[in-house]
Amino acid sequence: KYFSHIHNHTSFSILSSTIDINSLIKKTIEYKMDAVGITDYGNLMGVFNFLNKIKINNDTENKKIKPIIGCEFFISDNYLIKKFTKKNPDKIYNQVLFAKNKNGYDNLSKLCSQGFIDGYYSGIPRIGKNLIEQYKENLIAISGDLNSEITSTLLNKGEMEAEKIFKWWKKLFKDDFYIEILRHGLEEEDHVNKILIKFAKKYNVKIIAQNNNFYIDKKDSNAHDILLCIKNCQKQSTPIGKGKGFRFGFPNKEFYFKNKLQMYNLFSDIPEVFDNLKELIEKIEIYDISNPILLPKFEIPNKWIQTKFKLNDINYENEYLKYLTYKGAKKKFIHLNEQIKTQIEFELETIKKIGYPGYFLIVQDFILQAKKIGVEVGPGRGSVAGSVVAYCLDITKIDPIKYNLLFERFLNPDRISLPDIDIDFDDKGREKIIQWVVNKYGKDNVAQIITYGKMGAKSSIRDTARVLNLSLEETDKMAKMIPVYGTGPNFSLKEIMTKDINYLKNKLKFEELKNVIILKKIFKKKNTLQAKILKEAIEIEGSVRNTGIHACGIIITPSDIKKYIPVAKTKDSNLLLTQFDNKVVEQMGLLKMDFLGLKTLTIIKETLFLIKNFKLENIPLDDEKTYELFKTGETVAIFQYESRGMQKYLKQLKPDKFYDLIAMNALYRPGPIQYIPNFIARKHGYEKISYDLPELKEFLKETYGITVFQEQVMLISQKISGFSKGDADFLRKAIGKKENKLLSNMKTKFIYGGKQNGFSNKILEKIWKDWKSFASYAFNKSHSTCYSYIAFQTAYLKTHYPAEYMSSVLSNNMKSIKDISFFIEECKKIGVIVLGPDINESEYKFTVNKLGFIRFGIGAIKGIGESSVKSILKERKQKYNSILGLIKKVDLRLVNKKILENLVFSGAFDNFKNFQRSQYFYEENGSNIIEKMIKFGGQYKKIKENIQNSLFKNIKDVEILTPTLKSCENFNLF
Structure with a gap:
């Protein structure tokens, strides 16, 4: 009989499965199965690696495997609604769909993307049945597990209602709708299966057999249960069940990758399920989801085209790139000699040969725009600095001929591949240029790149220990025993526990080796809690724990990105997010730009602003x-x-x-x-x-x-x-x-x-x-x-403009009092005076005053935010002469008691006449003078606002009790 597992969840069903793709393929080969599928919850994150690894296997091994791409979607009739109550909760069902071919995969991808874009709620990407109707072409649907719409309706509303739902799916998918029979040893499944078989006969729908797999081997069931506890923040000791005092967990240990014989024995009473499964799998084609390299179209100015060419079929991009290169070369090189011309022609010919002149035009375009809007751009990053073309286009600022840098280190003339140009922008301006890219190419054509946060050795120990109720102290002790491999990643637990001590000796420092030996001893003590933690932590290590956003990667596509890859959304960004990570998007043929924010460029930019009339080129x-x-x-x-x-x-x-x-x-x-x-x-x-x-x-x-x-x-x-x-x-x-x-x-x-x-x-x-x-x-x-x-630029600025440079350094490290103290010490060493904060001279950031001294920024005072400082500066048209004078002017919602106290403590008011800090902390009747002043300020503002409707012509005519300062012994914090 024929059998293959097509209903498998991998670690991309985040914190719901311990199956990694390598293990899935390895087990498929071991059990001599012809096909294997993945059906992760609501996403296609693992699809590319799944296909790629099967392709590698098929290219090198005799045993060929057919990859089957599916997704287990979350369906809701209210998927566009984002607010529910306990009385009116959202009703969500699971639905497995498979792609028959590339067109089917594209439809899966669109459905998956819409789940995140329109239906994402409470951590779940939801879609509606209307979307399935829209994108049903070349998809196969199966009835699914106990959480599917048909079975859930059957269990909760009865056979009649379930039959209506069944008929809807049958009508929509016709012969591409199959009944999935699952036998995990559950009573509810037995009941559901009887009705489903009845429906199958009545409506002539074919039945297939499957196991819903969440771990590879039966012995992995406990590790899987621990993973579920991690996901739901539960202790494993809490009993499985519904309601208060219980937790979610699987009912038994049968959700693993069973061999053919086990599956035959389970379904021997309905042998046709195996032939039907074979039919389903044969409907599915082997296809490639990668694209040819996709570049957005660069719009060449019509005026230039009209003045240069008459024909319409000429490749304008190569010619325009050549035009811009030589235009720039005339500015960059005093003498455009034969060596330079030869190099330019070699590079242009190579770029033409690989077919990506548009890439250079796009990059020079957004760098030009960055300079126009005042964003500082770095002189270059990575191997692109070896290109004379890039230098002439102002993509880089380093002369590659002068420094003997190589174009071929950047772009190999013997290999067609997309160039990789990374750009540094000042970290404050990076978002501006990204927004410009979005505005130019369209928000549907631009996306950030996802990252997968995987459990390392330390985090898997910490998570497992928490679930198994080990004390924090013991947990921390175990986790800290994991050695760090130079500047690289931590050792894997598996490596520590399986590698010979002699192997590890050559890799570790003496103290680290001692800790590893202790860990190995703990691991060998089979019956201890710590040994159990290590054993289970090995099983869950490498699981995807969460997703994030790549620090600098941006994808730009020629048209709607959803045509090329599945996307997601995140609350941390307004941009779309790819479901594939950094390596995969490049392999998928998409244009990836690395827009890096460099704090040093911000420091340089702000230093130049303080210096005035100085250019870095000088x-x-x-x-x-x-x-x-x-x-x-x-x-x-x-x-x-x-x-x-x-x-x-x-x-x-x-x-x-x-x-x-x-x-x-x-x-x-x-x-x-x-x-x-x-x-x-x-x-x-x-x-x-x-x-x-x-x-x-x-x-x-x-x-x-x-x-x-x-x-x-x-x-x-x-x-x-x-x-x-x-x-x-x-x-x-x-x-x-x-x-x-x-x-x-x-x-x-x-x-x-x-x-x-x-x-x-x-x-x-x-x-x-x-x-x-x-x-x-x-x-x-x-x-x-x-x-x-x-x-060298930073060193020159520090040498010749030390106050301006160190002021900028301090301004860009204001979040850390430790860093501020460190850099103030450096200022003392080099003879730069740093004055404390002054309410009448300080700005939000550190500044340089007329005497050439650095003045402490108010924003660097602990607990004082930018909005508070803005209120103080806005009303500082004339100098403040007292705290009371300031209180009368500023917005007291922003400049509250705590802010005023911190300003007093910091010495920001010390230049006021006869000012004593201690006076402002003298308490009388349970409140200090600052509280009384704020109360006074509130009354003052209220009367001032209502003065027009008052009988009084002037606020001086209104009697308000002004707080008076008590005489106190002064104290000084400095």
Whole structure:
């Protein structure tokens, strides 16, 4: 008999299933099943990985599996309503639908998206039956479990009502409607199954057999139950049931992935269910859901087209890109020599060959717009800085020819792939440019990218321990025993418990190894609560716990994004959210832009505003005073160079040229940091600089003979072994990612090419060996150059405009009193005076006054928000001369007692004549003077508002008892 499981929930049925996609496929192969399906609750998040992993299996293994994509939707007649009561609750049913082909998948995707866009309520994406009617084409429906509309109606309203619902589904889906019989050993199922079989005979509907699976093996049932407890914030010791004092849980342990024999035995009395299932599966095609690369259309100005071309069928994008590039080149280069022209033409030809000139036009367009609306844009990020075209278009600000940066590191001419341009904006302006993109391309064509928060080793221990009622103290103790793997992710629990101590010894520090040994001992004590927690935590580790929003990724599509991928909505953003994560959206052919918010750019922008009439372009990169700052290691608040470790090395290195800073930026990272002492020693002549070949000096001279950058490897391979630019990039990737198969092929090519060019095998082998051990740590020179450039800008501003720069630094760290104190100390070190807050001079942020001193910002005082400060500043047309004078003017709803007290404490009123802070905290009859003043202010404002309707012509004619200050001994907090 034929059988395959098609009703499976994966970990993307969030906190409802322990099944991961790899285990699902592995079990399908083990049980020799021909197909497998996924039907997650209300979403398609796991679909791409599911299809991709099955494709990999089918391409490499003899056993082929048919993937079946489905979704278990939540149906509500009131899906557009977002408010319900206990007396009038929402009625939600589950409904499983499968896609027969790509068109069916598109309809599943649209239904799924609408569930989040229009029907999302109380954590549930709901759809209406009207939407199913609209998108039913090429979908298969099955009757479903006890929560489906048919079975739920049968149990709650009886057979007659259920039959009406049954007929509706039959009429809508005709032969693509099947009755699903489930036998998990439940009485309610037995009752429902009898009626469903009766309906099947009466209406000639075929029956299929399934098991509704939420975990792989029966032994996983307890881990699954723990997961449900985590979801519902319950202790496992609470009994399963309905009502107060009970919790939700599955009734038995039968919801697992059973083998064929088990399923045959369960349904031996109705053998036709297996043939019917085979028929259903045969209706489903194998299809690909990925798209060709999709770029939004860039609108080229009609005026330009009309002046340049007469024909309508010419590819305007390539020509317009060329026009803008050469237009920019004339501004960027004083002499547009043959070397520059040749490079430009090579890049334009490569861009034309891969077919994405529109990508560059789109990026330069929003960068141009950012500058127009006053958003600071970084000089570049990542490998795009190696492109002369990008430099000419003002996408980057670094001359790649001057710094020997490589276009092929950014875009491999031998491989068609979408370029990847990441852009840094000032963190305050990032939202403005995203909004501009939404306005230009349409809100239905722009989306943010989802992230999946998965349970790590520590969080799975903490969650499991909470459910199993272990004390917080013991839980914390266990979780903290999990070692951290360098700067990488935590070890998995499974790895800790299964790997040999000798393996772990090489990876861990001594203290970490001690903790792991303790954990292993705990794990072996089978009957303890802690051992049970570790065992179950291993099972739920890796489960999706929640979803979030990618920090910087934005998707832009040519038309409505719902045509290409399923989307969701979140309360944290007005934008749509992809259901696929960062890696998948790129594989799906969608244009992903990384819009990053960089606080340092905001600091630079605000510093320039304070300085007035100064442009960053005027900063000379050979400024001696700035290098003096780096040499002395006085790099607090300097981008990328402020850590204590970096300061220590800078004092030893004493950098005196920009190339030194670029190299240090690349070296000060895990791995290559070990080579910094050699780099320093070679610069100062303590260690001999040597080259394996004279030809290498050209590329390694600036880094004193050490291979620091990936670009150096690429250039050397071209020089020594005649590698093409594309092959040089493949080599760079192979070394960096340690891809052994590719490395082996590349080594053969490198040795052969080197020999052909007259170099000895011995030298070539040595170069290759050095590359394998050291160059795997080599960094992207383009990125290092860009970020070193930002660092130099910050260092120059700190050196030449210390008050303005440090004021901006303080303003951008106002949320942390610890950071404020730290940077004020730095101001003292460099001779910049920071004055306390003053109600008549301070602004919301830190500012520089006429004497060149930094004035403390009112917004940095604890407990004082921006709206309160705005009220104070709005009424400060003339200087305040007393607290009472301020109270008379400001909005007392915003500037309340607590705000006034904090202003007094901070010294903001200390410049008032005869002011004593202690007077304002003298209590009499249970209240202090500030409370009395606020009361007075309320009366004063009320009378002032009503003065026009009063018999009095002037507020002075009204007698109000003005609070008087008591004489007190003064105190000072500073």
